[in-house]
Amino acid sequence: MHVVELTEPGIFEHRERPRPAPGPNEVLVEIRHVGICGSDVHYYELGRIGDYVVTDPLVLGHESAGVVAEVGRDVDHLDSGDRVALEPGVPCGECAQCRSGTYNLCPDVEFMATPPDDGAFAEYVAWDADFAYRLPDGVSTRSGALCEPLSVALHATRRAAIDLGETVLVTGAGPIGAMVVKTARAAGAGDILVSDVVPSKLDRAREMGATETINVSERSLEAAIDDITGGDGVDVVVEASGATPAIAATTTVVRRGGTVVCIGLSGDDEIPIATNELVDKELDFRGSFRFRNTYPDAISLLERGVIDVEDIIDFEMPMADLTAAFERAQEPDVVKGMVAVGSE
Ligand SMILES: NC(=O)c1ccc[n+]([C@@H]2O[C@H](COP(=O)([O-])OP(=O)(O)OC[C@H]3O[C@@H](n4cnc5c(N)ncnc54)[C@H](O)[C@@H]3O)[C@@H](O)[C@H]2O)c1
């Protein structure tokens, strides 16, 4: 089968590998669509993310969906021909985190496209059938692949416990911030404010449901939120930029008794946080890491038309042009690039 390997920063090589045989609890999936995530681009550009270093050729891509080509001996909930979205992290199932249900925190998770685990820019992937979710008729594999970033947002929205009518600030209007706008709206948020430094991304966020946008290269986030909320602060902040100033401002722009949920990962190891504000304002300050138990709900939201993910996609290119797709994905206006691995 055909795969694309990242062999060194900036270099993709198209290679042939033996087609994998599914294990007893696995399905062999003919991949159709794979979204390009910021972390894929990071590995492509730099060959590493923090301590995760690409030392051997690595297949990128973890936002994937395709068609079941073969089922393992013990799989009885999927059949050949089923279209499925693949949850990219398969946890060990045995550690304390897995046993208590917080399987996204499993230290031994096998996560696609994270060294040393290969991802989905490949004709076929053999994957644990418990982490392959059937897509209903109305949901394409193109949308199904985006259950992954949608899951990041769904999990963060749950961590934020947004109440009906609450004012939510989303910092960062990249793919994750855009998805949070959608999940916050679906959760019943009232005003949804979005900040970014790229005007076109703020325009897109408004089209997706943001009620007000703030270009923080023109005015400070703190001053803007002060104006908009009459000095009270927002009920909930979901930080989805990873930008140090945005993370540092979260405790200031949230109201007393409010909630901050951080998704973004900063390039800085340490960021000053006003800890006295945490105490004095009695804030809930929480992290949100990947996702757990989100795929069935993400698929249901897509099926019922509560959330549409197609509008975050800027372009689709074939896997034959993966280098060009990754170069284009780095343009500042692009929110999401999609790669077609086969034809649906
Ligand atoms: N916690 C998790 O499980 C998880 C999962 C996926 C991504 N992430 C992280 O979440 C963040 C967002 O992911 P993404 O793929 O959307 O990234 P992205 O880089 O595509 O988007 C970030 C956005 O933030 C904007 N931005 C830059 N400076 C800003 C500022 N000062 N204020 C507001 N916005 C600013 C950028 O213009 C961009 O639009 C990244 O840090 C990523 O590493 C975390």
Ligand SMILES: C[C@@H](O)[C@H](N)C(=O)O
């Ligand atoms: C969750 C996923 O989208 C993220 N890029 C990660 O590797 O953790």
